[in-house]
Structure formats: C-alpha cells, structure tokens
Amino acid sequence: MQASASQAKLNNLISNLRKWDGPGSVALYIQSAEDVEFFSEWLSNYTIAYYLRECNVHIMMEKITDFSDYPEPTMQWTYPYNTLRNLALENTGSDYFLLLDVDLVITPNSHATVREIMKNDPQIIDKMRRKRTMFVLPAFEVCPDGMTQSPTRFATEDDLPLTKAELVKKVEDGVAWVFYVDVDVKNQGSTQSEKWYNFTEASSYAIDWELNYEPYVIGYLRGVPRFWTAIRGYGYDKVSWFHELYRAGYTMNVLRDLFVVHLCHPRTPIKVDWDMWPNTRKFIEFDPFLMAKYGNCRDWCSASPDPWSTKCGWDSCAQCRECINDETCPDDCKNTESVPWEKRCAWGLCVGKCPACLDFY
Secondary structure, eight states, X not given: OEEEEOGGGHHHHHHHHHHHXXXXXXXXXXXXXXXXXXXXXXXXXXXXXXXXXXXXXXXXXXXXXXXXXOHHHHHHHHOOHHHHHHHHHHTOOSSEEEBOOTTEEEOTTHHHHHHHHHHHOHHHHHHHHHSOEEEEEOEEEEOTTOSOSSOSSOOOGGGOOOSHHHHHHHHHHTSEEETTTTTOTHXXXXXXXXXXXXXXXXXXXXXXXXXXXXXXXXXXXXXOOOOOTTOOSSSSHHHHHHHHHHHTTOEEEEESSOOEEEEOOOOOOOOOOTTTOHHHHHHHHHHHHHHHHHOOOOTHHHHOOSOHHHHOOOSSXXXXXXXXXXXXXXXXXXXXXXXXXXXXXXXXXXXXXXHHHHHHO
C-alpha cells in the first residue's frame, strides 16, 4: 500500500495501516518548523511506531511563503499531490502496489485478501506483469444521514461495512453510494458498480477507461509511468496519470471481492473557475507531451493490408502479448502470419513506432 499524508490526515493513515496489516510506503508532507517537531514526536510514539513497523516512511519538506489572508486557496494551488505519490510509489519496496488516497478506508486484512486472490487466480499476476492491467477497487461513501454534502454527524469506523454483502445492504438502505457520484458521475463511473453488486462469475471483470475516471488500483510497479509533477494542487492530479496509463496501453479490470470506503464528513466547498484554473492549462499541454511520448495511432493502421512486418518499427518492442517483458522479439515473430499482428500487439495505441507514424512526425 502506498499513500501520502499531511498532518491533518495522520489518523486516517494509521487506520489504514492497521487494517492493511502488511508492507506500506508512506510519504509525509512537512511545511514548517512546527511540522518537524510534530512529526518527530509522532514518529517516536510507541503505538504509531508499531503500525509503521512494515512501512517505508519518507518525508518531503518545502516552505511555500503565503502572504494572503486566506491560506487555504494557496494550498489548493500548490499542494504537491503527485510528487508525494511518486515518492511513496518509488520506495514501495515491492513489485506490486495499491494506490490509495488516505481519505479512503480499506477493509480489515486487505493485504491478506489480496494475496489470497492472487494465489487463487494466477491470471491476475499474469495480466499485471505481462498485459499491463490495473485492478480496480470500487470506491463508495458511507453516511448515516444519507447522501448530503452537509451531514449532521460524521461517519465513523463503526459505520464501515466489513464485507461486500454488508456494503450492498447499506447501498440498498440509502446510507452508502458510489463515491463522488453526487459531484461527478465520471469520477468512478467506469467501475460499473451496478454490475459489481451481483457479479460472481470470476475474480474480476474488464472495463473501459473514460476520461475523468479516478479509481483506486492495484498494479505491477515495474515500468508503470510516474505521476506528472508539473501539476500541483487541486484538479487533474490523478486524472493526468490515468490518462497516461491509457495512452501507454494499460487496461483495467474490477476486482470482485475488494472495495474501499470514504467515511462522510462535511465537505469544504471548492469553487473553481476551470477555464482559469492553472491545472486546466497544464492538462491541455499534457496531451501533446503524451503524443510525442507514445504516438497517436490512426484508424488506417489496423485496417491497412500491409503486412505487420513492414508496418512495425520495433526491433525489440517487448510489446507482444507473448513477450511483454523486456526481451527482444523472436527472429520469426514478424513473419508469423498465422497470428495477426493486432492479436499479438499489447498496445491499444501503438506509440508511433510504425514507419508511417515516424514519417508523420
């Protein structure tokens, strides 16, 4: 599990580590001398140290001078979400990771559950390692007062559903729902929660990614793109990462038996003029960067009658479904006409390595 936190989120962090009960990587954000003193005392606490015993803990320190009378907007502009995520991700110490926002709560013994799922379905590991698949944990919000942005009482861990059956019952009772559905349906829309409630056929099911989808995922660390650190503060921080995953050829499956929960609390209204918001322009600039990095597959490519061996510009592409790892292509790979190239290639977008694409750029 990898997560980042400021001083205000430490209780959530410890709650998740207690439930995860396995290796973790934590990035802490420090902004002042007072934070240094606070975190020093916090880390020396015996109980805290116990829950951090299997964690790599990393600290990012920076001082942002704020001359305004309203420090909260400054944090919305400058908080280094993606830098902290990279810090935790790059120091996970494992081949696999669970990407989690510290506001979300996992169910007890999730680490053991993940290991059991992988043991019972080896194809999950194969899909992560060789087929660039991320596995989604559906996200829900629980609130005793029902769906409202101003609940009269907070949800507590006593309200946390411990099993999928308990969660589905809370959804039916109107005290749980898909996370953020009241703000942006696309935020978790691709998960297809209505299907998930009753899905029993396999350990997971495939979904299609859509822009603005921000799931919580388990993935294979090696080779995964890092978060784009040019984006700071509120907006597009995770969206940009999932956008790059899509352009890099990743696909997504939803796990049948795991989920995460947000325990409701009064939300701080954030009024954003998205046309003027700094991250909007940065995100617009991000797409040409991805095009330069991964290329832009054109419709004629798969329909072209030309043989794959003359269209593909890779010599050791490592993108065939049979050799997704860092290996050279077999000598006769491009000449194997019995398997069409589009069935062998693991890229959804071909990254611009076809000779025609290279000529285009």
